[in-house]
Amino acid sequence: FAMLLVSGFAKMSSKTNELNTINVFPIADGDTGANMKVCLKLPVRNLLLKPNDNIMTASREMAADVLLNGQGNSGTILSHFFVELAEAVREVNKSDMSVDEFTSCLIQAGVAMDDAVPNPVQGTLLSVSRDALVGLEKQRP
Numbered sequence: 001f002a003m004l005l006v007s008g009f010a011k012m013s014s015k016t017n018e019l020n021t022i023n024v025f026p027i028a029d030g031d032t033g034a035n036m037k038v039c040l041k042l043p044v045r046n047l048l049l050k051p052n053d054n055i056m057t058a059s060r061e062m063a064a065d066v067l068l069n070g071q072g073n074s075g076t077i078l079s080h081f082f083v084e085l086a087e088a089v090r091e092v093n094k095s096d097m098s099v100d101e102f103t104s105c106l107i108q109a110g111v112a113m114d115d116a117v118p119n120p121v122q123g124t125l126l127s128v129s130r131d132a133l134v135g136l137e138k139q140r141p
Helices: 002-014 016-022 032-049 055-069 072-092 099-116 125-139
Strands: none
Touching (some): 032 055, 032 072
8 A cells, every 4th residue: 555655656746847737727826736745745754654554554544644734725635535545445444455445445535536526627636536547447357
């Protein structure tokens, strides 16, 4: 779990400027990438400093840290995603899980995010994550 998030953070961090550039909603203030980086930097670091093989504990701690570090709309959305992911992982009620089980948790978190906003704007973090998770669902055996 931690290595997945570290890898994702590294990739997202390398795209911070690009994310800032494409930021247009709700206002084109050019801070989406920077806000996402701030939101995830310390939580991902904490996963490395306090390793935990129990995915329920690790996802819960990640969600709590992201809530504390989120800023801007993108930080709020990311924190909501990680809270929903931790809840989905908790519902599986296992200290480790298969790729298929974790995929189900990701999809469940994405659905909850999409449902939380009455009219999500296309091209925002909400619709991009929804579309990515739909693609993930289609790749399942």
